[in-house]
Structure formats: structure tokens, C-alpha cells
Amino acid sequence: NQDFFSQLGGLIELPDIQIDQEVKGEEKIKIQVPITLPAKVEESQPAEFDIVMGFFGPRGTQFGEEFTVKVKVETAIFDEFQLYKKAISLAESQIASFDDCVEALRKCNGDDNAAVVMLTEKKDKPTEQ
Numbered sequence: 001n002q003d004f005f006s007q008l009g010g011l012i013e014l015p016d017i018q019i020d021q022e023v024k025g026e027e028k029i030k031i032q033v034p035i036t037l038p039a040k041v042e043e044s045q046p047a048e049f050d051i052v053m054g055f056f057g058p059r060g061t062q063f064g065e066e067f068t069v070k071v072k073v074e075t076a077i078f079d080e081f082q083l084y085k086k087a088i089s090l091a092e093s094q095i096a097s098f099d100d101c102v103e104a105l106r107k108c109n110g111d112d113n114a115a116v117v118m119l120t121e122k123k124d125k126p127t128e129q
Contacts, residue, residue, distance in 0.1 A: 035071060048072045079110065086112045095119045 015034065023029055035051070054066040087101040090112065095101065096119045104122075108114035 033069075083110055086110065086115075090115065090119070096123065 017031060017033060019029070019031070021029070033053070049071055051069045051071055052066050053069060054062050055064045056062050083102065083105050087098055087105055090096065090101040090105075091098040095116060096104070100119060100122075101115065104115040104118045105112065108118060
């Protein structure tokens with residue numbers, strides 16, 4: 001989806017990573033680049049996409065070839081995000097605390113209607129002493 005990629009391009013956060021050691025031509029080094037995706041990424045959007053990166057010298061001049069990194073967003077991230085969104089919504093309706101809503105949603109596999117029933121039954125059940 002081309003619209004998704006053009007929107008995402010301005011939202012992905014790629015930090016500037018300073019390399020303090022001298023790197024000679026043809027020398028290989030290993031670098032970890034943390035990529036932050038926006039919270040707006042949803043399950044309906046592509047789970048895989050490419051990011052083109054390059055190297056820049058201390059004065060901002062690009063050197064070497066650009067390279068492409070394939071990024072795959074695991075659906076578990078989407079599921080967890082959706083679960084917390086639902087938990088916030090349930091907690092705002094004052095059915096139960098946020099933590100109780102998260103727990104109920106996990107037990108109900110993300111089914112918010114089943115979670116409401118569970119939380120309501122728990123709330124109506126007298127506490128044992």
C-alpha cells in the first residue's frame with residue numbers, strides 16, 4: 001500500500017548512531033539500530049516493509065552505498081497494542097481497574113464482550129471473608 005509507506009516514512013524514528021571507532025575501507029562492523037514504529041500502525045497495514053539507510057560522515061556527507069533493511073512487525077505487537085486499547089476503554093467505562101481489564105481480556109483472548117461479562121460477574125459476586 002503506497003499511501004501507507006509514504007505516511008510511515010515520516011513517522012519512523014531512526015536515531016543517529018555515532019561510530020566512535022575508526023572504520024577502514026572494506027572493514028566490517030556490527031551496528032544495532034533501534035527502529036521505533038508509530039502507535040498508529042494497525043493490523044490491516046503491511047507487516048513487512050523495506051527501509052533504505054545509508055552512512056554519513058561527521059559533516060553530513062553521505063559515503064558508501066545505501067542499503068535496504070527488511071522490517072517485519074510481529075502480529076503479537078499488534079495484538080498487545082489492541083488489548084491495551086480495549087483495556088483502556090473498559091477501564092474508562094469504570095467497569096473495573098485497568099489491570100483487572102487487561103487480565104480479563106487476556107483470559108478471554110481479547111474478546112471485550114466476554115471480558116465485560118467476566119468483570120461484571122466478578123464485581124457482583126460477594127467477597128468471601
